[in-house]
Amino acid sequence: MKPFSEVGGRANLRREWVMLSLALLCLVTWLCASGTLRRIDHLVQDAGMRLNALPAHPDIVIVAIDDRSIEAIGRWPWRRALHAQLIEQISAQSPRALGLDILFGEEDADYPGDDLLLARALERSGRAVLPVARRDLGSRSAADAPLALLRRASAQLGHVQVQVDPDGVARSLYRTEGPQDALWPHFSTAMLCAAGRDLPDCRGNAAPAGGPWARRDLQILRFAGGRQPAFTTYAYIDVLKGRLPAGALRDKYVLVGASATGLGDMFAAPMASQAERIAGVEMIAHALNAELAQSHIRPAPRGWEMGFNLAPTVLALLAIVLLGPLAGLMSCTALFIGTLAAAALAPTLSGWQLAAAPAMVGVTMAYPLWSWRRLSAAAYFLQLEMRELREAGLSPLPEEPPRPLLRGDVLEQRIHAVEDAARRLRRLHHFVSDSLQHLPSPTFVCDAQGHVTLANEAAQRYVQARYSLQGQAIGRLLAGLVQPHGNAPLLPRNGEQMDAIPPQQEGRDAYGRDMLMLCKPFTQDGNTIWLVTLVDLTDMRRAQQQRDQALHFISHDIRAPIASILTLIEMHREFPEQLPQQELLARMERYARSSLAMAQGFVQLAGAQAQTYQSAPFDLAAALEEAVDGAWAAAQEHGVEVHTATLPDAAPCHGDRSLICRAIANVLGNAIKFSPAGSTVRCALASEGAYWVISVRDQGPGIAPELQGNLFQPFKRLHEGSHPGVGGVGLGLALVQTVVQRHGGRVQVNSSSGVGAEFQLLLPRPHP
Template identity: 55%
Template structure:
């Protein structure tokens, strides 16, 4: 069984390792493939970096109101010159004119002069640069007309890089011919306002007179570099915006542009470039000039978001999936499900929060897909393995004789798993019935039985075991209790060492059969049977009470000793006298011979009679009848008066009520009182007094007999009432007896529901008290 379990565990770990390898590989691939899912999460994360509306960036929009007031586009360049002059009058930091002036105006050449003059006088205007043609194969720049380029404070490209879904999420800070790329429009504005800024250390290429483009740019492949994610501060309309026509009319505050970056660009419907952005609400598009404003705002605010490196992104996706796989291997289904859900939520929250917290953007689609697949895939494998295991176990139970061929219920499903479950339910019900039958049978056994595990924890007990342990409540449950503690007083005779310990249970060193003794002086045969067919063997402990058998054996041995020695001795003396008389006639006269034979015969008869009386007192049914203890004591005193006279002992009754009624066998009670009085007389010295009394002690009558004999040491008083015990055989050898009198007294008193007490000290006499129940 142990090897089967190990094989099953090894197979489970191999399956888990293969599934983990396949799933982790899939996660790495999906991390770069599920762009749509990644964009959904990343766009939500970009919304978390929203910022308040900045007060240092202003947009002048060529909007629908301006088109309606001025006329259709394009407008005359004299209007743009006027706009630049009005804005420059308020001393802005920089002006970004996101309008392309790539050729001269042949219809109104004087307007070009006005515009060039306005650009030159302002000294803060940045003009845009575009790539001529389409696609990365185009290799030339579409620059402003040379006069305007010379008059402008700077040039910058305004190209953005839409993703395949058409949403603008990033741009290139450097774009243009490989020999001399252009800065982004926002960086050009920053360099105009702060020429000493780090990105402003290089100069852009300039065209020579008569050339549309600088010679260093001609013939160079177009390149883009330094891709950056756009940290949008808000949705469309996030910045302070003034209408173009309002600026021309002077309908703006006098400090609207002072110390600010001013961006001029198209925002009218159907005019200019409009882009879909991650922060666009309700599919609203954002003008290109506002995209530039967001890039400039993030630069000024120090907010930067970079896409995570491929290695870091792969680790970000692999770690939660690996943790989920480990939990699925070690924990249960519910814990695995909760872990997968928690890790997915944590991955999603981190993906949303890390752009704002750390400036890193991850692609979590691989991790989310892996976490979504880990639980069902592993559950499928475990479910398949469980169904296979159930089928094998049911087949094995049937092969081993457990009948499970029960008719299918009408409600059985055609689903194979439900069929397995129904079969296991029937098998479990069968096993429960069998367990109930075994348990009930065990409860009916009269022998105490305990079933425990190798650590001594009790698994099952029967009613006899609970009674043996002194637990009388029928519903008491000892399951989980320690058998070592409950049986700690069970010791080996002679060594007094505990029989059942944690070490002997764990090491399986308990003897199969051994005899022990408990604190109640019970002799017990302990049978210890290990469950050798289990991987971790338990123990079946059976306690057989041998106390009565050992007592019977002791009584038998005592009886044999009595017969072989005490009764045999007088008879042997008689035979010796007869042989001496036959061998030496006349050695003893006839009278003395008869007298000695008679004495030995009476002694033998007396011992036999005492033995028979004790045996009868222990085994026969008592005849219950009302008995007056006062009268019974008086009769015993009268019967022994002659003996007391012979021993020169006074026999007196010091106290007695008028009547002391009890219920019992009069003959045996009389014999018990007579034996006590007889012993008191025998052990009292000449001239002594034996005092008798009957006292009322509530539920008992106390028949007291006190002598003035040698007394009994306290440590020997427990031996007084055993059969054939003569404690004064050495100190008073002249006092005859075989040690059966007090044994008979104790037996009679206890069988009448009473108690026999002794109070004595050495040299101070002894008092025997017979406590017998009061009977009205």
């Protein structure tokens, strides 16, 4: 089956991600440049303004021409003499600056003398500011300035234009505005100029200049928070009547303007509710409040705003492709919230107002668009996989239930189809895996370097490992498997020589088992895989050895004594005087007993090799004491003392007690036979690691190292030349080795010629 990358699926997916990213970034760039989402930007920015509102400056005071004043004085407009009187009342308290947000662009035709009274009041105040408005004259704009008499009497002039956005909310103003040749500062800046501040924009009461209408330095209003109105406000009628506390206006910035219903300009502002409007004089107060706090917020430069919107979109696109579905979703959510927070805090932290709506749209669209493309790619992948499975001809296993009908939409059908195919593959995998695991022979599957990738239960038991064999070097696991006539291992310890391994070879492990190792390489997806199987030939070799021993026993060992008896009988018949009957019977008895001993030893060895052991728990210390007691008579006959070291209180062991006692007795009997009179045979039992060790040491002639290899071969009598008087048929030690090895142990010999011999029987201790 071809991987998804080979059919171009992954490359197409990366290509689609690049195209989707470019399209989304182009969309964000267009939204940022066109201002299409300006209303959403205003919502975010207004929320940020409310969170970061300025406190109202206590030195700003509004004298409002409110409904109560209209009711007390009469309908608007009022006589300018009243305004002059108000100015005198305010000036008497020495304010820092006095601003009249009232247009005086025409002479008072009804009361011509009132203009002079007002001019004198303005001049005596010395800190009065009068407004300048813009008048639209069709194709051009002109200044609606105060009368020249009043203009010259004022200290400063300031424009009162406020920028109203398309949604009808006033959020900004230009710091300077007017005819191009001489721009007026905003009314709030003019108030600072009248208070004595030396600012670059101060123009005093200069006459209007010529040129087209111009404006510069757009500034975002940062409104004062709290209850509305936010500033200290007194009614016009109360100030006119002198009802204010003494010093209420001292060193204050006093603004006089209309707030009555239907009188003057009313604006919607971010800080006001939908049912409320802010009078023009209050807008001036908010602007003056920002000036006093030196909080100047301006729209961010176009390049910075573009980068601010593109950066979260790029990060969102990278997150969803690098971090995965869940982490990508969480990253997009964090980027969305972070963009909102940055846009809300930017005016306070940097003095720039940023539009965040394009970035919010980009981050919001990135995840669903990419999820849609991934879903489409997944559906396409499932379709390809199903086609590959159909072409591969995946056959059902025996007794497999019928497949359910596929329902739902296209993707769901493909998912169900792949689930069905995956279920069949899993069943097939389990079938193959279970078949391998239940093979009776140890089986290893290795890579080209000789590392195990799979091993069955029989292999796990063979190497006696309680851990996983995966990744282990097979040469190290089977290091104890060596050639039968040497110590060279059958497998190399490293995997570089795996190609040189013969297809089959025989060896012998540390427990004396004869094993046939079969090695078969095969190739899968260009990789060489080795299948190594071990076949236990021990029973077959034992049966073959028993057959050979039986033939040898029948043809030689049993035949020789019988032939000797027949020869004696023939000699007695022909020469009775040379062989008396008494000597004949003695010799026949000796040959008969020798044949009987050989037959008995052979039967015992054959039984130890072939019969099924009656395994049961027993005390090995007691078995050793029993064997020592049984050898007492033979020791007394040979004049040998048997000494047993202090035994453990208990030596639990598991096996066939009678055979183990016979093996101990054979070793002890050999030690007594070959020990000279007056010597000592020492027996001991100790625990060493996972084994019980029974040691029997004599003081006999010893065994040369070159002869020790034949000690345990049946019918081998190594002492015939050196001790011809010692009887034996050469089967005792063969039985010892057979019994010990079949119990999972081993026999060790420590000896050299002339210094005696020590035989050690190592039997495994039972697991706790």
